Amino acid sequence: PRDPFRLDRIGPDLCSRLVGENGRAHGAHGFSVCSSGVNDAWRFRSCVAGVLAKLEEEREAQKRYWEEHSRDLTVEAMMLDSRAADLDKEERPEILSLLPSYEGKSVLELGAGIGRFTGELAKTAGHVLAMDFIESVIKKNESINGHYKNASFMCADVTSPDLVIEDNSIDLIFSNWLLMYLSDAEVEKLVERMVKWLKVGGHIFFRESCFHQSGDSKRKVNPTHYREPRFYTKVFKEGHAIDQSGSSSELSLLTCKCVGAYVKNKKNQNQICWLWQKVKSTEDRGFQRFLDNVQYKTSGILRYERVFGQGFVSTGGIETTKEFVDLLDLKPGQKVLDVGCGIGGGDFYMAENYDVHVVGIDLSINMVSFALEHAIGRKCAVEFEVADCTTKTYPDNTFDVIYSRDTILHIQDKPALFRSFFKWLKPGGKVLISDYCRSPGKPSEEFAAYIKQRGYDLHNVEAYGQQMLQNAGFHDVIAEDRTDQFLKVLQRELAEVEKNKDEFLADFGQGGL
Numbered sequence: 001p002r003d004p005f006r007l008d009r010i011g012p013d014l015c016s017r018l019v020g021e022n023g024r025a026h027g028a029h030g031f032s033v034c035s036s037g038v039n040d041a042w043r044f045r046s047c048v049a050g051v052l053a054k055l056e057e058e059r060e061a062q063k064r065y066w067e068e069h070s071r072d073l074t075v076e077a078m079m080l081d082s083r084a085a086d087l088d089k090e091e092r093p094e095i096l097s098l099l100p101s102y103e104g105k106s107v108l109e110l111g112a113g114i115g116r117f118t119g120e121l122a123k124t125a126g127h128v129l130a131m132d133f134i135e136s137v138i139k140k141n142e143s144i145n146g147h148y149k150n151a152s153f154m155c156a157d158v159t160s161p162d163l164v165i166e167d168n169s170i171d172l173i174f175s176n177w178l179l180m181y182l183s184d185a186e187v188e189k190l191v192e193r194m195v196k197w198l199k200v201g202g203h204i205f206f207r208e209s210c211f212h213q214s215g216d217s218k219r220k221v222n223p224t225h226y227r228e229p230r231f232y233t234k235v236f237k238e239g240h241a242i243d244q245s246g247s248s249s250e251l252s253l254l255t256c257k258c259v260g261a262y263v264k265n266k267k268n269q270n271q272i273c274w275l276w277q278k279v280k281s282t283e284d285r286g287f288q289r290f291l292d293n294v295q296y297k298t299s300g301i302l303r304y305e306r307v308f309g310q311g312f313v314s315t316g317g318i319e320t321t322k323e324f325v326d327l328l329d330l331k332p333g334q335k336v337l338d339v340g341c342g343i344g345g346g347d348f349y350m351a352e353n354y355d356v357h358v359v360g361i362d363l364s365i366n367m368v369s370f371a372l373e374h375a376i377g378r379k380c381a382v383e384f385e386v387a388d389c390t391t392k393t394y395p396d397n398t399f400d401v402i403y404s405r406d407t408i409l410h411i412q413d414k415p416a417l418f419r420s421f422f423k424w425l426k427p428g429g430k431v432l433i434s435d436y437c438r439s440p441g442k443p444s445e446e447f448a449a450y451i452k453q454r455g456y457d458l459h460n461v462e463a464y465g466q467q468m469l470q471n472a473g474f475h476d477v478i479a480e481d482r483t484d485q486f487l488k489v490l491q492r493e494l495a496e497v498e499k500n501k502d503e504f505l506a507d508f509g510q511g512g513l
Contacts, residue, residue: 058183059159061223063133065181073140078113080215083265088116090261095176096120098255098273100203105171108197110158111178115141121174122148133157159186165197168243173198175206179232180224188235195241198278200249207259207273208232211376214268229256229272230369236276248281256368257385264357269375269383298366301343303508307493311345311374313367314406316489320434321346325403328430330354334400337361337424339389340407344371344382350403351380359399361387390417394424402431409436409456414464418472431474434482437461 076084095117104126112118112130118141122128128151132138135155142153156163159182173194179187194204210229213222233256240250259271301313309317325346330336332355338347341360351358360382362368371384390411402421411417421431438458443451451458459468465479497504 058186058223059157061221062181065221065223067134073114073137075114075116078116080213082216084215087261087265090265091259092116092120094259094261095207095273098257098275099174099205100172100254100275100277102172106169107172107174108165108170110173110175111181112141112153113137113176115145117174117176118151119145119148122151125172126150127152129154131156131158158182158190165193167196167241168199170197171199171202173202173204177207177209179206180208180226183225184231187232191235191239192241195239195249195251195278200278200280202278203254204236204251204276204278205273206232207271209270210272210372211270214262214266214271226270228369229372232274233365233369236274240281241278249278250281251276252279253365253386255386256365257387258372258383260383263381263383267379267381269372269378272372299508301366301370305343305370306504306507307497309345311343311348313342314434315486315493318345318349320486320489321349321405324405324432324434325350325354328401328403328432330356330401332356335359335398336401336403337394337399339402339404341371341384342367342405344374344384346403346405347371347382347384348374348378348380351382352378355381356400357381358383360384361389361392363388389420393420396423397426398424400426400429402429404431404433404435406434406436408433409458412457414457414459415468415471418469418474422473431469435464437464437481 074084075088076082078084079087081087102121103124107121107125107128109118109121109128109130112132114137115130118128118130122145128148130138130141130145130151131154132141133156138153138155145151146153158178179190182190198204209224209226212226213224233253236251237253240248242248254275254277256272256274258269259273262268262271304313305311308314312318312321330350334354334356336347336350336356336358338358338360341347341362344360347358347360350356358381360368360371361384362371363386365386368384368386375382375384390413402425408414408417418431425431436456436458437460438447438451440460440462442448461479461481465477469477469479
């Protein structure tokens with residue numbers, strides 16, 4: 001028997017998962033079940049009813065939670081933190097600095113609250129639509145920011161099927177602490193809708209609390225979803241839209257990073273923000289995809305870590321890290337940039353042992369996801385960001401030290417990168433790099449083919465250190481060939497793998513070797 005249902009609020013993907021092998025989906029707005037018997041259809045109806053009840057229960061719980069915490073319409077209530085006023089002075093400018101240009105453009109602010117960001121956005125945007133599902137909150141926002149003629153205010157739930165936003169009409173979708181108050185299914189559905197609302201070239205910025213709560217406000221109940229960052233990254237990477245012409249668009253990750261104000265003031269890395277851009281699906285993001293899907297996919301990172309030690313994905317692990325960091329003569333309070341930070345082992349070592357503030361950047365989303373997980377509970381001044389060091393910019397004289405381990409071989413224009421390093425360092429600042437090099441002269445055909453296949457840019461030690469670094473402005477450059485040292489380290493690491501081969505194979509399989 002055929003039994004149609006309206007399941008707009010669930011979405012076709014969830015519907016198809018519910019049906020299993022006995023049913024099939026028929027589009028976003030209708031659903032038909034083709035079953036071998038009446039009982040199967042009724043079981044499916046009961047399953048759907050249960051899911052809808054769960055969704056209603058989720059929304060009611062979140063609404064009760066925010067009605068309770070919105071009795072006092074203050075920044076402390078909105079941020080759920082007694083130190084909110086002080087945090088806001090640093091955090092709000094930082095968040096705004098991460099946004100792409102939105103001058104004269106259309107901005108949709110979801111979960112706008114009492115308007116901490118609404119007025120700032122309205123100062124520059126062409127139009128801001130501020131939305132929140134608690135009526136008293138959005139009214140407070142309007143009372144504060146209603147004098148901006150380019151701002152409008154709406155009481156609405158982002159999960160409601162009655163919420164209508166025109167496709168391809170928004171330049172920037174902004175939210176600050178929203179998705180953590182939605183269920184997994186609601187996040188997935190909202191991402192589908194947001195991709196459609198965005199213009200091609202438009203951006204989505206969002207910030208969430210991950211892993212655990214950050215604020216110190218007491219709560220009778222807490223329905224917040226403190227997820228792993230990789231959940232959000234995965235859902236947004238899978239977001240796509242197809243327009244009327246059949247052209248497909250998707251989301252490209254531009255950055256993912258810790259909120260520095262929380263790292264500085266609370267030693268807390270679980271405040272994380274993302275910036276995505278809607279692009280045509282044909283646009284290439286080759287190198288980042290290569291890193292995350294080939295060289296540094298999750299299983300590969302776990303294998304590297306097994307060989308090199310917890311927190312490390314490069315030769316020598318903690319042993320070479322201690323030796324090289326000791327050369328830097330780090331002092332408490334200094335600021336270090338780690339280019340190609342991997343999964344964070346070296347950064348935690350520097351912060352915990354030298355009381356320095358470390359900014360770790362890596363192009364690999366997977367690497368930074370692992371680093372953030374390793375940061376849980378450490379209470380040290382380390383922040384991480386998914387970023388391309390060749391396009392990332394920092395103010396001049398920002399860092400005391402720039403540190404990079406076995407990363408810059410991927411960079412084709414090293415002289416340009418080293419010139420950036422020189423500008424970013426304070427006068428008297430230091431740079432320490434370990435990297436793979438090659439012997440002087442022409443490489444063998446086999447080695448040349450390997451270099452090309454991997455996309456490496458290799459130079460001899462003298463050209464790398466004493467020429468390129470000196471040409472960038474650095475003085476007192478020491479360039480050393482550490483091949484013999486690293487061979488000995490690798491031989492020890494190989495012997496350790498051989499000794500534990502059976503365990504290694506059990507965990508990673510034959511392909512893991």
